[in-house]
Amino acid sequence: MPRVHNFSAGPAALPECVLKEAQRELLNYHGCGMSILEMSHRSAQFSEVIQDAEDTLRRLIGIPQNYHVLFLQGGATLEFAGIPMNLMRTGRAGYVVSGNFARLAWQEATKYGTAEVLASSEDTNFDRIPDLAPVAERAAAGDLDYVYICQNNTIFGTMYHELPDCGSTPLVADVSSCFLSLPLDIKRYGLVYAGAQKNAGPAGITVIIVRDDLVGAGPALACCPSYLNYRTQVDKNSMMNTPNTFGIYLCGKVFHWIEDTGGLHAMEQRNREKADLLYGALDACTVLRPTADPASRSLANVTFRSPSSELDAAFVAGARERGIEGIKGHRLVGGMRASIYNAVSLEDVKVLASYIEDFDRSHRSL
Numbered sequence: 001m002p003r004v005h006n007f008s009a010g011p012a013a014l015p016e017c018v019l020k021e022a023q024r025e026l027l028n029y030h031g032c033g034m035s036i037l038e039m040s041h042r043s044a045q046f047s048e049v050i051q052d053a054e055d056t057l058r059r060l061i062g063i064p065q066n067y068h069v070l071f072l073q074g075g076a077t078l079e080f081a082g083i084p085m086n087l088m089r090t091g092r093a094g095y096v097v098s099g100n101f102a103r104l105a106w107q108e109a110t111k112y113g114t115a116e117v118l119a120s121s122e123d124t125n126f127d128r129i130p131d132l133a134p135v136a137e138r139a140a141a142g143d144l145d146y147v148y149i150c151q152n153n154t155i156f157g158t159m160y161h162e163l164p165d166c167g168s169t170p171l172v173a174d175v176s177s178c179f180l181s182l183p184l185d186i187k188r189y190g191l192v193y194a195g196a197q198k199n200a201g202p203a204g205i206t207v208i209i210v211r212d213d214l215v216g217a218g219p220a221l222a223c224c225p226s227y228l229n230y231r232t233q234v235d236k237n238s239m240m241n242t243p244n245t246f247g248i249y250l251c252g253k254v255f256h257w258i259e260d261t262g263g264l265h266a267m268e269q270r271n272r273e274k275a276d277l278l279y280g281a282l283d284a285c286t287v288l289r290p291t292a293d294p295a296s297r298s299l300a301n302v303t304f305r306s307p308s309s310e311l312d313a314a315f316v317a318g319a320r321e322r323g324i325e326g327i328k329g330h331r332l333v334g335g336m337r338a339s340i341y342n343a344v345s346l347e348d349v350k351v352l353a354s355y356i357e358d359f360d361r362s363h364r365s366l
């Protein structure tokens with residue numbers, strides 16, 4: 001079985017060269033007589049691995065010294081709690097509800113303080129990023145601990161094409177599904193975080209980049225679990241307990257792969273080319289229709305549908321015959337979703353685009 005065209009939303013495609021390198025090193029890491037999977041997280045070799053992963057990420061994004069980098073576990077979901085527990089110092093934050101993960105983050109935050117909904121696109125089933133003017137207006141009052149956004153909405157296929165103007169209120173962003181797919185101006189944020197399994201590595205790692213003043217002397221809530229205490233994790237270099245060593249090792253390799261293939265600007269160019277090709281094919285269709293509002297289209301998750309669930313199922317089945325996998329949409333939107341993360345090549349996207357054209361043509365008269 002050859003490798004498929006993998007459009008999975010996450011865990012998702014990884015660069016083949018990264019997988020091969022890990023395979024080569026698996027039994028005997030750099031001649032030290034054991035696997036990276038078998039060695040202490042306190043060993044000299046692993047200390048080098050985690051330091052190199054952080055250094056490479058800092059170079060890629062251009063992370064200033066007053067921001068910390070953490071590699072934690074628990075997925076993006078655990079940070080839905082970790083963020084309010086650490087940052088809700090006066091007990092009030094604002095949330096933009098632009099999709100399912102943003103809504104989950106907001107719901108979780110309501111357990112720990114007042115989480116205001118500043119804007120929402122729920123009334124149009126999250127087909128767009130809501131108008132951000134009320135967000136800027138509310139942030140200007142200066143009484144919010146932070147403003148929270150989910151920058152790319154993985155399930156609904158929308159993304160922010162500009163950030164809300166929050167003035168001096170820290171902006172917190174879930175960038176799980178757009179992390180490292182385009183440059184990130186980190187100075188505009190107080191905190192960004194990403195589950196790695198979309199674009200940066202395997203499942204089981206959450207990368208958190210947080211400004212030093214927000215970490216402060218400790219979390220906002222005294223009941224914050226030690227594991228979620230950003231102050232402790234910063235001081236312990238993400239190793240207050242055993243980290244996901246293999247995950248950090250693989251993320252480091254993905255970071256190097258991005259650097260070796262031209263960095264984030266080059267990655268953005270390739271991703272735009274892939275997205276343009278796919279949206280172009282869909283816009284020319286009559287049976288298949290893209291579902292996201294054109295002004296809010298995601299660069300990473302392309303959502304579309306046919307007029308019926310039967311035809312959607314036929315599309316997915318036909319895709320499988322061409323070696324196209326991971327294309328079924330999330331149950332909340334139905335239809336299809338092609339996730340075209342960094343490791344999905346232009347060739348993969350060409351195969352999908354030509355299938356879309358064929359499918360549309362052969363179903364037009366039905």
Ligand SMILES: *Cc1c(COP(=O)(O)O)cnc(C)c1O
Binds near residue numbers: 075078152174
């Ligand atoms: C996948 C995803 C999540 C959930 O991540 P987990 O690691 O499963 O907790 C949250 N936010 C976004 C934007 C995602 O794409």
